[in-house]
Amino acid sequence: MAHALGREENLLGALGLALAGAQEEAAREVLPGGGAPLAAALITIANAIPEARPSVVATALGLTHSGTVRLVDRLTERGLVRRIPDPSDGRGVRLELTPAGARTARRAREARDRAMHRWLAPLDEPERASLTALVERMLTAGTEDRAGAWSTCRLCDPGVCGHPGRCPVTRGADAALGISR
Helix, strand or coil: CCCCCCHHHHHHHHHHHHHHHHHHHHHHHHCCCCHHHHHHHHHHHHHHCCCCCHHHHHHHHCCCHHHHHHHHHHHHHCCCEEEEEECCEEEEEEEEECHHHHHHHHHHHHHHHHHHHHHHCCCCHHHHHHHHHHHHHHHHHHCCCHHHHHHHCCCCCHHHHCCCCCCHHHHHHHHHHCCCC
16 A cells, blocks of 8 residues: 655655765765765775676666776776786776775775764664664665665675674675575
């Protein structure tokens, strides 16, 4: 049974936009002139090592092949990423963070964490625990495949969520694919 747009949907949509804006602003602080796409690409590469390929970045950011090439070119020009031959595919490349890229990825993740902390600050511990449980359920239910998981987690620290076993996004992708851990 469908229902009309309600207060919950309206508030959740507004919160989603506010949180996205806060993350974009945090990324611009760390990567002026590049913002969230460069930050997301760096963090995605960091999370995917040693399997970091341009296709992973494309999936996470929803980019075309040519858009991914341009983004990786920008990261390379800034000295943050280098392309290395893919030992499993003679024609392919893998992406590797330079030391400056690794530092920038860490700073981008930290800036995002500070931005999210500001939104969590008004909540006490029981409220945070309730919110965490609800968001975990929503993320698990809303993740339909690996591409969605890469996209959702493009700014995440997988260690914090206990990836793969405790990560609600990975659990959602696994469930959609019929995989049990």
